[in-house]
Amino acid sequence: MATADLLLHPVRMRILQALFDADPLTTAQLRERLPDIAPATMYRHIAVLAEGGVLEVVEEKRVRGTVERSYRVRKEEAVVDPAARATMTRDDHRRSFTTFAASLMGDFDRYFAHGDADPNVDGVVYRQAAVWLTDEEFAEMVQEIEHAVVSRMDHDRDGRTRRVVSLVVVPDNPPQKA
Template sequence: MEMTGDSRSKISLVTHPVRARVLLTLMRRELTTQEMADLLPDVSKTSLYRHIRELAEAGVIKVVGETAIRGTVEKRFAVQSNAVTFSNEDLLDAGHEEYLRLISGLLESVLAVVQGYLARKEPTLAEDTLFRVNAANLTDEEFWALRKQLTDLLSSARDNPAAPGRRRRVISLLAVPDEGPVSKEEAEK
């Protein structure tokens, strides 16, 4: 991804919990500030406006439409294409602590979506949700192949346009080594 300025500043920008929630709320849709406020009722409007302005100024979100309403202009925002995609170099430059803040902010945002869903007490909980935690023993090559398969699968679903009968779903995957590599001696035991 082309990034203007220091990658650490852009990663730092999206690690803030409110900005992470704004980005997740905007992902794959266009919303006005009022619509975002309705979807994020626990965020004060003053704080929300400030974070939207910071994301827009940094080029992470963009104005995709404007409507004149009672003497003011209502703006519709969307996430800028690839604005929150970071290269391996971006992540390495940011370091482990910043990467942890990035993951924590995104997981908190996903948890807020889950909490909102559960608060609605929809009767189709088992059918509408997916929760799996797995552990697998994989070589680096096997992991990279699995990661590519999952990324390709999610990318094809992500590109579905909004349509009657389709429901926006937040899908989150996290994979991380749970321990160091197994030595040849340990594997032979």
């Protein structure tokens, strides 16, 4: 598992999102999907993710005298280590969440950049709800949600649309610790 600093950098997060549950991609293919990221920046952040064990090289081939690598995400490594998360300060969490929220906005903007985007037809959903749960009920709900998403991650792609699912849980008014 990785640290928050490794995963929650804005550029690295976008690279990971482009690769999540996708076929392996070369750096050139990633640049096509993320054209606003400068080539040197893209290469540098891919190297950081590969060195951190979050990306793995699945193929190498020679192209015009250089080696072209195809990468994929190592899903088990693309999670912030619980021990690292426990040491994060409030400011660390604020910065991480800001990066996460900005990434969501970027996804939404990229979706709308397609002229034929139709939220009603495409099943775009954003919703917020308040639930009253004990700690045990909350843990059970999180497990159910994770199971619902993870159990569908490796579906055959035929006839299916890739959808990005994000979850944010924040206590509305955290109880005061005694």
